[in-house]
Amino acid sequence: MSSATETIRLTTAQAIIRYLASQYIIIDGQEQRVCGGGFAIFGHGNVTCLGEALYEHRAELPVYRGQNEQSMGFAAAAYAKHHLRQRFMFCTASAGPGTTNLLTATALAHANRLPLLLLCGDTFVTRLPDPVLQQMEHFNDPTMGVNDAFKAVSRYWDRITHPAQIIQSLPAAIATMLDPSDCGPAFIGLPQDVQGWAFDYPVDMFKKKVHRIRRQGPDADEMADAVALLKSAARPVIIAGGGVQYSRAVAELTVLAERHSIPVVQTIAGRANMLENHPLNIGPIGVTGSDSANAIARRADVIVAIGTRLQDFTTGSWTAFAGDARILALNAARHDAGKHQSMPVVSDAKLAMTALTTALDDYIAPADWLAFAKGEREKWDTYVADNVRIGNKPPSYAQAIGVVNAHCGARDRIVVAAGGLPAEVTANWRTLDIGTVDVEFGFSCMGYEIAGGWGARIAQTEREPEADTIVMVGDGAYLLMNSDIYSSVLSEKKLIILVLDNGGFAVINKLQNNTGNTSFNNLIADNPTITSPFSVDFEAHARAMGATAETISRPADLADAFGRAKASKKTYVICMRVDAHEGWTNQGHAWWEVGTPHVTDNERVRFAHLEQEAGRKLQRRGI
Numbered sequence: 001m002s003s004a005t006e007t008i009r010l011t012t013a014q015a016i017i018r019y020l021a022s023q024y025i026i027i028d029g030q031e032q033r034v035c036g037g038g039f040a041i042f043g044h045g046n047v048t049c050l051g052e053a054l055y056e057h058r059a060e061l062p063v064y065r066g067q068n069e070q071s072m073g074f075a076a077a078a079y080a081k082h083h084l085r086q087r088f089m090f091c092t093a094s095a096g097p098g099t100t101n102l103l104t105a106t107a108l109a110h111a112n113r114l115p116l117l118l119l120c121g122d123t124f125v126t127r128l129p130d131p132v133l134q135q136m137e138h139f140n141d142p143t144m145g146v147n148d149a150f151k152a153v154s155r156y157w158d159r160i161t162h163p164a165q166i167i168q169s170l171p172a173a174i175a176t177m178l179d180p181s182d183c184g185p186a187f188i189g190l191p192q193d194v195q196g197w198a199f200d201y202p203v204d205m206f207k208k209k210v211h212r213i214r215r216q217g218p219d220a221d222e223m224a225d226a227v228a229l230l231k232s233a234a235r236p237v238i239i240a241g242g243g244v245q246y247s248r249a250v251a252e253l254t255v256l257a258e259r260h261s262i263p264v265v266q267t268i269a270g271r272a273n274m275l276e277n278h279p280l281n282i283g284p285i286g287v288t289g290s291d292s293a294n295a296i297a298r299r300a301d302v303i304v305a306i307g308t309r310l311q312d313f314t315t316g317s318w319t320a321f322a323g324d325a326r327i328l329a330l331n332a333a334r335h336d337a338g339k340h341q342s343m344p345v346v347s348d349a350k351l352a353m354t355a356l357t358t359a360l361d362d363y364i365a366p367a368d369w370l371a372f373a374k375g376e377r378e379k380w381d382t383y384v385a386d387n388v389r390i391g392n393k394p395p396s397y398a399q400a401i402g403v404v405n406a407h408c409g410a411r412d413r414i415v416v417a418a419g420g421l422p423a424e425v426t427a428n429w430r431t432l433d434i435g436t437v438d439v440e441f442g443f444s445c446m447g448y449e450i451a452g453g454w455g456a457r458i459a460q461t462e463r464e465p466e467a468d469t470i471v472m473v474g475d476g477a478y479l480l481m482n483s484d485i486y487s488s489v490l491s492e493k494k495l496i497i498l499v500l501d502n503g504g505f506a507v508i509n510k511l512q513n514n515t516g517n518t519s520f521n522n523l524i525a526d527n528p529t530i531t532s533p534f535s536v537d538f539e540a541h542a543r544a545m546g547a548t549a550e551t552i553s554r555p556a557d558l559a560d561a562f563g564r565a566k567a568s569k570k571t572y573v574i575c576m577r578v579d580a581h582e583g584w585t586n587q588g589h590a591w592w593e594v595g596t597p598h599v600t601d602n603e604r605v606r607f608a609h610l611e612q613e614a615g616r617k618l619q620r621r622g623i
């Protein structure tokens with residue numbers, strides 16, 4: 001009998017896990033499983049069948065026990081980001097709330113274009129025991145359940161109602177997750193009965209398969225138009241996004257910029273595309289950017305946007321550029337390449353930049369333009385040096401960032417997320433090595449910090465175990481999600497965590513105040529329903545989860561504490577109070593559109609609204 005007709009009888013769950021274990025990819029010349037394992041919390045909807053299958057493959061696909069399904073998803077997203085979208089992990093949850101807890105993490109992966117495989121329990125296909133525990137009944141549609149909610153946040157979605165369907169569904173899910181133009185989460189709903197049903201699968205389905213990530217080259221006509229536009233530029237600038245790293249095209253970016261003397265600015269996701277001391281690195285752009293990058297963006301006549309989706313924090317809600325500036329967008333995704341009347345080059349970034357570098361021939365950006373850009377960067381460097389200096393103002397995020405930056409290793413990875421830290425890190429961090437900064441601002445998701453750090457550390461120990469993963473988190477985000485301190489200790493994936501306590505949700509309090517509103521419900525001290533405010537003992541809390549922890553009273557003590565954390569063999573938490581009002585970076589910001597009241601009796605709110613609307617005059621009217 002030939003292998004083409006040979007079959008093996010497996011349950012649906014067994015076939016899924018056996019298939020995942022047989023999928024490989026070549027990275028830097030080394031063959032690795034494309035699935036690095038997964039995160040699991042078991043319940044009645046996934047333990048009896050999927051759990052049984054995972055146990056049999058526990059060596060090939062290690063399973064990490066999560067404390068919360070949402071944080072498992074964050075960890076898996078950070079793992080994929082660290083591996084530059086070349087590898088992914090799965091998350092499995094039971095039917096019901098275990099699965100719905102993954103919605104936020106799936107949305108984060110979707111917004112950030114990251115591969116994430118979700119294997120989630122579902123109600124019984126037969127409907128014989130209906131309604132079952134945790135089932136969400138829809139009176140007029142018995143086919144609808146909570147798993148349908150994932151359609152809005154998944155790139156690929158399927159519900160398996162027969163064991164044979166995975167023969168088509170699994171390759172499609174993996175192809176989606178590895179496709180540069182369509183990368184994102186793949187959701188597979190697994191009804192509890194179907195998980196255990198058996199089928200005679202073809203043996204060939206489980207043969208080793210080596211995947212390759214597609215590199216689409218640029219269209220000749222699009223490239224010709226791009227070259228003509230850029231050659232006409234008197235003031236060109238490159239915006240380098242996260243897609244440059246995902247394409248593994250940092251070297252090509254540097255060559256393009258150096259050969260043609262084009263200044264480079266970076267998005268939040270592209271924050272570590274260039275070393276800080278590169279003379280063409282003019283800084284981060286946008287709302288959380290630098291005066292230097294925003295100054296040249298406002299004057300540029302041609303903007304080359306590479307591997308960026310041009311989010312509002314990059315574009316200053318589309319006020320960061322001159323109204324008549326032309327945008328040339330190089331992107332693997334057609335959707336991103338055509339935004340706001342951009343001239344598109346739909347292509348892999350590495351291939352597009354290589355072609356562009358050659359086709360530009362002897363084009364060199366004018367010397368006075370480059371001199372202007374470098375001069376602006378020098379002024380910004382002077383500001384940052386003072387901004388992170390201890391003693392220049394009350395204890396601040398910026399001071400903590402400066403100390404860590406000065407004492408960390410070049411390959412240490414910094415992980416932060418929503419709240420005030422993304423802006424402060426983006427503005428003040430000096431990149432020591434390529435691809436070492438993870439600022440989650442695609443979905444702006446508080447709670448990612450520690451969970452994402454755990455996932456990044458799992459990936460880091462696979463690639464460069466001598467480096468550290470450093471998490472910086474505010475007290476608000478810490479209280480939102482912190483249980484993966486325990487996960488990191490249990491799994492011996494050491495993190496260094498800085499808990500910077502400013503007494504609540506201070507960055508939103510800042511926005512509240514900046515729009516004329518009175519502090520209300522953001523800082524603990526300003527909540528009218530809190531009668532006896534007090535500070536959490538974060539040190540004791542971290543120690544209770546098995547970490548080593550200490551509290552320091554001032555930024556001047558942070559260097560020594562950070563040294564102790566570096567020397568530690570297990571997760572180390574450093575706690576420090578920072579000022580909620582006076583410690584913010586107050587330069588480098590572009591205009592950002594937020595909704596403000598058009599009618600109000602509050603004179604301060606009315607004045608702030610008029611100021612906000614005045615910024616709108618620079619907003620581009622794209623399509």
